Amino acid sequence: MNVWVVSREYAGIAEAGGVKNVSRSLSESLAALGHKVTLFIPLYGCTDLSPVADYRCFWHTPVTVHVSGRAYTVAFCHGNSGEVEIVFVSAPFFYEKKAVYTYTKNEELEDSSHKQGSGHEDALFMNTVFQKAVIAYGETCTENEAPSIIHCQDATAAMVPTFMSYRMQVNKQSQAFFSKTKCVVTIHNAGPGYHHSFPSLSVAQWYTELPAYILQQGMNGGQVEPFLLASKNASITTVSPQYAKEILSGTTDTAGLSEAFAKSGTSIEGITNGIDVGRYNPADTSASLLPYSFNPELKDQKGKMKCREAFLKEYAFKGGRGHYSNEVERFGYIDDKNDTDTSKVYIAYHGRVVAQKGISVLAKAAGMILSKKLPVCFVLIGQGQPELENELIDLTVNYPGKCVYFRGYDRFLSRLCVAIADFAVFPSHFEPCGLEDLTAQIFGTLPVAHATGGLCKIQDDETGFLYEGNTPEHLAELLEPLIRLASCDRDLFSAMTAYTACYARETGSWENVAKKYESLYKSILKKN
Numbered sequence: 001m002n003v004w005v006v007s008r009e010y011a012g013i014a015e016a017g018g019v020k021n022v023s024r025s026l027s028e029s030l031a032a033l034g035h036k037v038t039l040f041i042p043l044y045g046c047t048d049l050s051p052v053a054d055y056r057c058f059w060h061t062p063v064t065v066h067v068s069g070r071a072y073t074v075a076f077c078h079g080n081s082g083e084v085e086i087v088f089v090s091a092p093f094f095y096e097k098k099a100v101y102t103y104t105k106n107e108e109l110e111d112s113s114h115k116q117g118s119g120h121e122d123a124l125f126m127n128t129v130f131q132k133a134v135i136a137y138g139e140t141c142t143e144n145e146a147p148s149i150i151h152c153q154d155a156t157a158a159m160v161p162t163f164m165s166y167r168m169q170v171n172k173q174s175q176a177f178f179s180k181t182k183c184v185v186t187i188h189n190a191g192p193g194y195h196h197s198f199p200s201l202s203v204a205q206w207y208t209e210l211p212a213y214i215l216q217q218g219m220n221g222g223q224v225e226p227f228l229l230a231s232k233n234a235s236i237t238t239v240s241p242q243y244a245k246e247i248l249s250g251t252t253d254t255a256g257l258s259e260a261f262a263k264s265g266t267s268i269e270g271i272t273n274g275i276d277v278g279r280y281n282p283a284d285t286s287a288s289l290l291p292y293s294f295n296p297e298l299k300d301q302k303g304k305m306k307c308r309e310a311f312l313k314e315y316a317f318k319g320g321r322g323h324y325s326n327e328v329e330r331f332g333y334i335d336d337k338n339d340t341d342t343s344k345v346y347i348a349y350h351g352r353v354v355a356q357k358g359i360s361v362l363a364k365a366a367g368m369i370l371s372k373k374l375p376v377c378f379v380l381i382g383q384g385q386p387e388l389e390n391e392l393i394d395l396t397v398n399y400p401g402k403c404v405y406f407r408g409y410d411r412f413l414s415r416l417c418v419a420i421a422d423f424a425v426f427p428s429h430f431e432p433c434g435l436e437d438l439t440a441q442i443f444g445t446l447p448v449a450h451a452t453g454g455l456c457k458i459q460d461d462e463t464g465f466l467y468e469g470n471t472p473e474h475l476a477e478l479l480e481p482l483i484r485l486a487s488c489d490r491d492l493f494s495a496m497t498a499y500t501a502c503y504a505r506e507t508g509s510w511e512n513v514a515k516k517y518e519s520l521y522k523s524i525l526k527k528n
Helices: 019-032 105-110 123-139 160-170 172-177 201-208 212-218 226-233 241-249 257-264 302-316 359-370 386-398 411-419 436-442 453-457 472-488 494-507 510-525
Strands: 002-006 036-042 053-067 070-081 084-090 149-153 182-187 235-238 268-270 329-334 345-350 376-382 402-407 423-426 446-450 465-467
Touching: 002 019, 002 123, 019 036, 019 084, 019 149, 019 510, 036 123, 053 084, 053 123, 070 123, 084 123, 123 160, 123 172, 123 201, 149 160, 149 510, 160 172, 160 182, 160 212, 160 226, 182 226, 182 510, 201 212, 212 226, 226 235, 226 257, 235 241, 235 510, 241 257, 241 268, 241 453, 302 329, 302 402, 302 411, 329 386, 345 411, 345 472, 359 376, 359 386, 359 402, 359 472, 376 386, 376 411, 386 402, 411 436, 423 436, 423 472, 436 446, 436 494, 446 453, 446 472, 446 494, 465 472
Parallel strands: 002 036, 002 149, 036 084, 149 182, 182 235, 235 268, 345 376, 345 423, 376 402, 423 446, 446 465
Antiparallel strands: 053 070, 070 084, 329 402
């Protein structure tokens, strides 16, 4: 099969959320199964071209796309990452962005209206240009280059099937090129704030220049939903069977999307994301990026403790400021008076600092734990909503020496924060799949999570710990005995961490996940 993957992010090249890992790992795994895979992604100012071989700019015939009543010329650059062909969609409004979805600290310094962590003000415009450019690219190709499947990753690519369907109605080149192409749209997050919806029909018409009768099929509560439009022209999947059930049953907050899907009779298939263990393997420092190697599967924790010592001295103690991105700010510190105390327990959080992730639950639960003067420290890293970032900053102020918070993103430091911990917390109010719980398991760090969505892949008391009822009290109630047990016996959980690391490697294989998608593609293509 010839598969096009359309995504706004890709691990190692342009990184933001969990979509980056899926886009890369799925693409590479499909290519390993013998399929031709082409990734389409914008060329940002933050794009890292170091993993790209044979990079060529202005490689393909430029195209003209019409958005908001104007014509825009879009160029295409090209390269390869392993067996995956990469087509970069190039235009000035992509290249001026220093992060995939949000403004950076430097961009705020240049323009005070571009607040660090806030979404790009022209996001709908960029999404529209990008997706139209993918279809326009196809119109310039020969028919033997046509994709069997276009797999669109999340809401920022979910309009591709609609644009393809419309162009096939009005353009002979599109009709000929895409005549046998089928589309798949994967919902990575259906929660509020992740729909990239148009606020009204008129706004949707202005951006997309699609007829009203088409856009009305995506109307929901006054907004035009890309996911709902996609359901008319594509097969819909999501990133875990549990999350598919929650969306279709309306038991997770989708801002009205569940009701719209139910009304239209939409079906959703859940396929749980995998993880590329090789990119995180703590036994290989060139892959894990950690300063010391260790192997949790063999109960080898010496390197983990060395990583902790290095983290404390270089990054977490008062005077520490190791090498990490200038986009990261540190708040608080870990008291260095007892840095050799092996009874101290470390709890980590790495992820976006947004309401979905239960940050307020985490901050309040951490306060409850720290007020009891237990032998525990909290290590936090991430960025997002300023008011939630402030809750974490306040935690470092209220409990000096017991909590450190790194605001921002740095791949090396993020991994290190999780790898040095005993437990990693995931108090998400909803979670489509979850990748950080798998990363923690590979690093020999036990996940403690709210039992929701994809986090339910954690086997309670076997590969981590789950709790019902997402309140600070319930989280603290679970953490306190774990802290007391771990502080008394450092090796108490070693058998569990060994089993957990092995389980994550064996069950999270992307090869197995890719085969499930391969089967889905074949079944869709048979429905001609």
